[in-house]
Amino acid sequence: MDHHGGRPRAERARQLADVLRQQITDGAFADGTLPDERDLGRRFGASRNAVREALALLREEGLITRRRGVGTTVLLPKYGHGLDRLTGLAEELTGRGTVTNEVRVAAEVPALPAAIAARLEVPAGAGGVYVERLRWLDGLPLSLDTSYLTAGIGRAVLAGDLRGRDVFRLIEEAAGVPLGRAEVAVHAVNADPGTARLLGIEPGAAVFALERLTRLADGRPVDTESIRIRADRMTLRATLGRGGPRTT
């Protein structure tokens, strides 16, 4: 990147890290091994030190590991999760990995918290169902999913196979119709110690925090979720069109 020769090395390293991250998540290094420092430097017209600093950034992010004699390898494949249609995790990753669920809580709630009742558009004090699952992908923790469900559908979900299946499918079976749409808000936060322990990451590591409100086909809310996702294992993807009205 000779056009940035006059810039601080840290900035050139960041730029190089950006390009490498994009290549890694696109699967450009098919066998999971990155070229050596000299080769990367040549490819990017960057100094050996800038290359080293870029690789240090990616190692900090948990994306790569560097071992003497072995070189630089991609630590974990990053799975893409589409943000352009509503899918459950297992459904989304069909054929790409095996999802299992550790059911931590699955219980009826006599009275939903007021904010949750409002979000689900049920009367204050209404009962519901709470489900908390730690989700594993190929034997490593991927996400911690917590759901509050409306009472009727929720009870049917409790009777379903929460260990083996996506909640969305269980809802659809209970409702007898496909889900409608969901509103999703994506945050990035530093993992609190409790969440970090469950997800097998360092406290403070960046994680996605998703809030998702899912509606039945007739528009009634049925499921409000908070989801923590390991950001070193998952990328959220979308394809955006320029024209047309917003879908909300």
Next chain:
Amino acid sequence: MDHHGGRPRAERARQLADVLRQQITDGAFADGTLPDERDLGRRFGASRNAVREALALLREEGLITRRRGVGTTVLLPKYGHGLDRLTGLAEELTGRGTVTNEVRVAAEVPALPAAIAARLEVPAGAGGVYVERLRWLDGLPLSLDTSYLTAGIGRAVLAGDLRGRDVFRLIEEAAGVPLGRAEVAVHAVNADPGTARLLGIEPGAAVFALERLTRLADGRPVDTESIRIRADRMTLRATLGRGGPRTT
């Protein structure tokens, strides 16, 4: 949350923090002040200690501040950025905040890095344009945007008002047609020290890292970006439908 009475306080605190975060980002506390601890405890059926721990989590995230005698207030409004259609930042925030841009680099690049040339689908060794802008919203840093553009359009963008306008609009004016679509990948990472300094946050704070490849209406790539966004100031939002084929 009496249905979780038997669970560790840290877990009840996390749950409470999830609900509060959702309310805060939805603007539920119109004057920016949260109810006091006692009131929150009553609302959620949670102990005073669990409430305190939940508020501590949200303070760690940079979402709220707590001051003796003043109480708990929302630190910064979190802006929503839609992930369901392709918009520039200023365009997206029209009427909600004032975007200004600090142009850090805006220059022709004699030869694009090989990975960038491949992504832009131009021949190896082709020239292009590099633009780096620190974007401010209402007087505080919001994001660091870096773009590689193809040569022809890029030169026209260099001649445009990069301080005052979205690059998308400048591209469209140069091309004479609206943009087509963009592929976006969203990561969450811990800010490296250099990025943290530019964005005015602590090193290690969780930030969004977006990669976006934007195409002209005829499908040709024109702009490949890496964007770091302060996650304490922005939430990414989408509405997802259940049915229909993926749009890619």
